[in-house]
Amino acid sequence: MIEFKMPSLGADMEDGTLVEWRKKPGDLINRGDIIADVDTQKGLIEIEVFEEGIIERLLLEEGVKVPVGTLMAVLRPLDGETEDKDTSSVISPEEPEIREEAAVKPSIEKEERRVKITPLAKRIAQENKVDFSVIEGTGPEGAIVKKDIEKTMAGSAVPSKEVVRPDEQAKAASPTIKKELRTPSTKAIRTAVAAAMSKSNREIPHYFLEKKINMSNAMSWLKEINSHRPVQKRLLAAALLIKSVAASLDEVPDLNGVWEDELVIKNEINIGFVVSLRAGGIVVPSLKNADLKSVDEIMEWLNDVIPRARSFNLRSSELSDSTVTISSLGEGGADKVFGIIYPPQVAIIGFGNIIEEPVAQDGMIGIHPMLFVTLSGDHRATDGMIGSRFLTALNKHLQTPEKLGRV
Template sequence: MIEFKLPSLGADMDEGTLLEWRIKPGERVERGQVVAVVDTAKAAIDVECWRAGVVQALLVEPGSKVEVGTPIATLLEPGEQADSGAPGKPGAPGKPLAQGKPGAAPAPAPGEEAPPAAQRARVSPAARKRAQELGVDPLAVHGSGPQGAVTLADVERAATQGAVSDRARAMRQGIAAAMSRSKREIPHYYLAERIPLGRALAWLAAYNAARVPEQRLLPAVLLLKAVALALRDHPQFNGHWLDGGFRAAEGIHLGVAIALRQGGLLAPTLQAVAEKSLPELMRELSELVLRARTASLRSSDVSAAGLTVTQLGEQGVETVFGVIYPPQVALVGFGRIVERPWVEAGEVRVVPCVNASLAADHRVSDGHAGGLFLSEIARLLQAPETL
């Protein structure tokens, strides 16, 4: 038997609220399949299954608050037979458990009205996405659908009436808590380097000119790939400070800071960045931004990144000095691309440039190593065809 436990959906997550199940007992599930939706302080996350098997029992009712690491379901491994067991044992017919935090209500008997928490948790996927866009907490909206389900119309009505989002407040509180912890615990040091992008943008323009719009690349993917490749030679910036020491990340997975339209910030993860082609990264980055902004992130999207990159884009300022997201030990920032005078071969020219910054943890590295890391990013961007 496999115990499926609530995973950590962010370094600052201690608990979540189960919103809905996407599976039922007796159903076969595959690795990577979305099995549940869990509400965190920042977003509703689609939780993926990490093992294939057959659902034996669902242990937690929708609406229950659950601590990270709590078993929420049991699965039978391929070929394993269900144990009819004593009443109340996981898998006994008609006896799912309601676990999680004390006070979680059991499943209602046939004909009984569902408890208020379960009613509030019934939110259609379209309504949940629209609520995230409008900054409305769907769990606080009165549902007019079947069995009290919150519909798209309910969310629109709540927004029109000026509903205040508890999630938006919780997100700001979560960001504040993480950043306060960062500044309290991590001895930051900061470095910055102006990087010329004339060659990179010329190569990018030629690449895009030969392709249809949906196949074109943005400068962001060049920056992300350069950071990932530089981490191969500077692994002390890719990992976490845990249990009083540095633990290197197993792969090069980058957190990408994404500003939400309704306010707030998420930093979901791009997986295995150094190993992927630029077109693959462009596609995955676009999909990641879409999922973040439509409240449809998956649990694999919020797995632990080894380093976070923040990019302010065309509407940002020239330089950003970020705060490290614990337990990571570094953050790379890029400001907007601007034209600046640049001396090359004794001549002054106007060249597009980007200011790259590094915030790093002095417990793991020092300024000399940080300078070499930024210089490697700059060097890689002078040969964009090698990315």
């Protein structure tokens, strides 16, 4: 059997609350399918499955708080392998939500019936005055789930018992609800990040390096490339910096690893990119296989992921498996950024603001755009010599941006 466990969505996550199952026993699951919604300090996250099979059993009740690594569901492989362990028990919340609700009696002649509805679906229905007693559920055992309520509100199922004008109905529709559900408090985000960084600071012996890089070639290349493009297709320096980090990790792979009692070098280069949230706090989505992406593909990823990160609309796969992290404050930010390593990673790279400075070059003094790059490394895994090799490789790649742009 295939065991599906609560994934870790970063070092700052210890548990999450199972809000709603998206699948039910007997459903076929393909790689990348969404199996559940989980509420975390990063907001409501869609949890994906990366195995193929048929759901044999869901082991948790909706509403229960689930520690990272807890077995949540069991899948039967498509080859028909039989179950070899007892997974019959179902974990319920400490204070279980009512799963069956008394239906509203449409007339005194009709008998009262019980309606199965998930806690989240019930909450949305009550907030928007939707009569869920007349809705046909599509969830496990015929339970009414969130999408059933949303479908009703969109007007494609049985209408609510109150007459709602189309303009009012549109305002009450799911996007607004999702936004409210997906927005965690700033305090919760800061608390989670602070806990993870405090632990990192206590347990990881950090070393810090910095290098000043002349960005004249890189900025000139970007200006030339962008001069031939429409505004929506133009490249930002961040895309080039991510590509240069990926290329440098190819040359110095010791920094592309995790610490698991010893250094484990990862084959994939998955770069976590720190995104600041407008209300405060950060979230770190991961760009998978960054070394295989072109600069244009990286720019497309940034344009897509940053707005979704700030609206708390990321999937579980986008918040896991980073092998190294980049922190870039961008234009107008601080000149230098010294990051704290995001465990179990062993390095974080910080990019400050690009500033104009007088620089001596070929016996002449000129004004050049300069960038301070910092590296925070885990001394258990690497040392200053390895870190210096990485920064040297990074400088080399940024002096020949046209080569990065061809990949």
